[in-house]
Amino acid sequence: xxxxxxxxxxxxxxxxxxxxxxxxxxxxxxxxxxxxxxxxxxxxxxxxxxxxxxxxxxxxxxxxxxxxxxxxxxxxxxxxxxxxxxxxxxxxxxxxxxxxxxxxxxxxxxxxxxxxxxxxxxxxxxxxxxxxxxxxxx
Numbered sequence: 439x440x441x442x443x444x445x446x447x448x449x450x451x452x453x454x455x456x457x458x459x460x461x462x463x464x465x466x467x468x469x470x471x472x473x474x475x476x477x478x479x480x481x482x483x484x485x486x487x488x489x490x491x492x493x494x495x496x497x498x499x500x501x502x503x504x505x506x507x508x509x510x511x512x513x514x515x516x517x518x519x520x521x522x523x524x525x526x527x528x529x530x531x532x533x534x535x536x537x538x539x540x541x542x543x544x545x546x547x548x549x550x551x552x553x554x555x556x557x558x559x560x561x562x563x564x565x566x567x568x569x570x571x572x573x574x575x576x
Contacts, residue, residue, distance in 0.1 A: 439463050446514035449507045450474040453564055458511045461576060466517050468572040470528070472564060473503035484565060492565045497535040500568050501542045508572055517576045522547070525554045526571040532558035535567060 442461040449458055452469060459468045473482050483499025484492060509519050525547075529535050536556065543554075562569050 444511075444515040446511045448476060448510040448514060450476045450478075459515050461515060464576050466512065466515050466521075466574040466576050468508065468511055468570075468574075470562075470569045470571050471504055471507045471511065472562065472566045472569045473500040473507070474564065474566070475503065475507075481564070481566060484567075486565055490565060492567075495567050497538045497567055498542060500566060501539055501546075504568055504570050505542075505546045508570055512572070512574050515576070517574045520550060521574040521576065522550055522552045522572055523575060524573040525552050527554065527556040528559050528562060528569045528571075529556065530559060530561060530567045532556075539568065 439462060443457045444459040444461060444466075446458050449471070452458065456469045459466055473484075475482060481500075482503040483496035485494040487493050512519060512522065527539070527543075529539060539556075
């Protein structure tokens with residue numbers, strides 16, 4: 439079975455040695471996607487101190503940016519938003535952020551009916567509060 443590595447010109451560059459996505463057969467597997475924006479140093483909805491630590495953040499702004507980045511990758515790989523079948527969500531503060539995330543997710547993914555798992559984790563590789571791992575069909 440052919441395995442194709444895919445990268446989006448619209449999504450932010452990966453922060454490690456991995457592609458945006460891999461296509462295997464009719465499945466598209468996305469690497470973890472955060473809220474950073476292509477070509478920008480600032481992270482949407484994040485205020486950092488001089489040492490790079492999060493001082494404040496807007497989870498709604500981060501969610502919107504993450505969803506946009508996922509859409510870029512899925513579409514640039516030849517699939518569609520409507521083909522998303524599974525989403526794993528990583529939040530760094532479930533208690534504070536889940537209600538806002540869940541509301542925005544319900545709006546963005548309305549009618550998609552993707553399976554979803556949401557987990558709280560201590561930290562992500564960059565100073566962000568949310569990351570999505572997505573599987574779609576092509």
